[in-house]
Amino acid sequence: MTIPEALCTRDQWICWRRAERNGETTKVPVDPQTTGFASTTDEGTWCDFETALECVESGSTAVDGLGFVFTKSDPFVGIDLDDCRDPDTGQPTEQAKAIVGRLDSYTEVSPSGTGYHVLIRGELPAGRNRRGHIEMYDHARYFTVTGEHVSGTPTQIESRQRELDEIHSAYVREEGDDACEGPASEPGSKARLSDNELLEKARNAANGDKFERLWNGSTVGYTSQSEADMALCCLLAFWTGGHAGQMDRLFRRSKLDRPKWGEEHYADGSTYGEKTIARAIAHTSEFYEPSESEVEAQRVGSSRDREHVYLKERVSLLRKQTTSLEKELEAKTARIERLERRLETYEGRPVTSEEETESSRETQSKSFVRRLRGILRR
Template sequence: MTMLPTASDLPKLLVEYDQWVCWREQTRGDNPTKVPVNPHTGRFASATDDETWGSFETAREYAVDGSAEGLGFVFCDDDPFVGVDLDDARDPETGTPTDWAKSIIDELNSYTEISPSGTGYHVLVDGELPPGRNRRGDVELYETARFFTVTANHVETTPTGIIERTTALAGVYADHVADEDEHEKTDGEPNTESSGGDNELTGAETSSAEASASPNEALSDEELLARARAASNSAKFEQLWRGDTHGYDSQSEADMALACLLAFWTGGDTHRMDRLFRRSGLMREKWDAVHYADGSTYGEKTIERANNVTTEYYSPNDEHDQQTQTDPDDGADDLSVNSATASASVRNVQPSKDEGTIYEREQARIETITRLEQRLRELEEENERLREERDAERAKRKALEDDNLQESSPTGIIYRLKQILSG
């Protein structure tokens, strides 16, 4: 178990907030995952339900009993904190940070600690997170609805308190997280979001050839993203676009979920799907790594699979290509948005009356996935409860076996007492 911090080990301001949980490590898929635990009940905690959080003292007391492996702090809208998560940023043997991590830590100059794995850092600042994505590569920024594991393994060269760093945070965001400027991507410097792949697919810019290949060629990437953010499942899209994998068993599962959404919105345009995915917070080096015997990269195969399972596509209401995805008599199946209205206010776009069938099918599919995810969480909680009952029953059985051994063994106290009394 991770060494548990005391209140005196941590910034006083952090301890004062009743936003603490515990955590246990579980294996989901092939990867170990730190699962938040409600310190009141021992069941799963939620980063969006304050009823499942507690005070620092409550969380620590629960963990001290051996019921959890460590402590965590939940970020929400009621606190001033932003968490900066730096992964694969430290050599655990030498304790040396990578150059890029050191530059971020130095620039933020606020309370910093080493992560439980020893390979990363957590920086806590008082500030506001700039709008937009919250992750790129090994840098992720948290402001709300997420939890940080807390170790109190303080980096001695940093302050012991949480400092107001809004300006510095904006600089870190611009340098390490925000989308790169289109001109910067063509100045000969490598793209930090990709370690390989063809240059024409790594930038956010759209060539005329690529645009003409898309079924939704009338819309730019920005217009298409705006419509995705205005759709009924915009919360799910925005979560994945920002790189938030909360609720998914692995990042690969989150990658697939975003790829399916991109397939829907791009009409299955593989080039455009790849280009947009590279702009998302889920982008990582693995995307361009060859993972298959046929030479396909992980990203290529993810896009291929997403297109294989996507059967319905978004189609803007364009006079030149209207109804290309459906039978002429199936007007209700055309998921369209009035283009004139969208041009005036693309972010406030609402489903038209003609969206009927496909919109309802998509909504039903989303609701089904949501129900299944909820049921999975319930089953995990039930499994945890049964595991605890099993462990308690085993402990009782062990105690009874020990008592029986004491009664039957010539060296046992109870056996010897019986012999004395019977003599």
């Protein structure tokens, strides 16, 4: 495992574990000190590198790997290149190879083996921070850390501000991007529906049947799947207020999604999906604007949903811990019973030094059982 010393000396470490949400695999941040939820904005749930590594190496089922939290006070920027590497051959796409080579800083393979994480010293440029399979973060987010260093790249985190600006401009930034309100081409970006709320409204609208058919992958009535893709994107453009990022995220959840969506099909490096979204926004003359009451209701609902998920995860974790303690208690109890039966056979006989040792072990076992029972009563 190769991890830059610049990261190891900072107390910004957490762990993570895989979880299923809405049929998709996600990585839940975990506090190594409690194995409860960690937050990328609460330093009380972070720790030093040694503590986090010890948690991972302990074999605990509560964690699957290490994570490093980005903050405004550190100089690091993380560039996430997703779906750009063949996990069997290690061969990267030409775009990923060019980006990694240009940044020329510490790079490692992602946990899935299908992507790269590049770490540099710099400041994230203004505007959006993701486009297609490229994402950039510098605070309030975390990177999974594998230590699987990519051969040929530096083992330390290098200062690469100019290179970062160039990569951001070429692959992420779009004309009209604004640091405060988002892209000018995305109307309504200040007040949007959540993905689930949007889907519910779209399905219950007057043209909900059309939306449902397209969402489920039907191309009936269209001359090609590309035409069906465009039709769904036009509907998504209306409901998202023309927000390209949310449109892309939702389309990938639909059954019309296919590998072609993320492939580069144009000389400027744009993907088929990006061009389809841009055209759909350009062809949409009206956009849905949620009312203030809808936005507020959604905010409250999202808060409750997060709390509900946290409680479910916590209960599940406590149940696993209780089951483990119960099994250990059963094993200790069985040992005590065996020792008691052996003691009965030795009654009335002189006690040897070996038997004294066994008796001492029995006393320790009984003490352990009492402690376990006390824990289970809490």
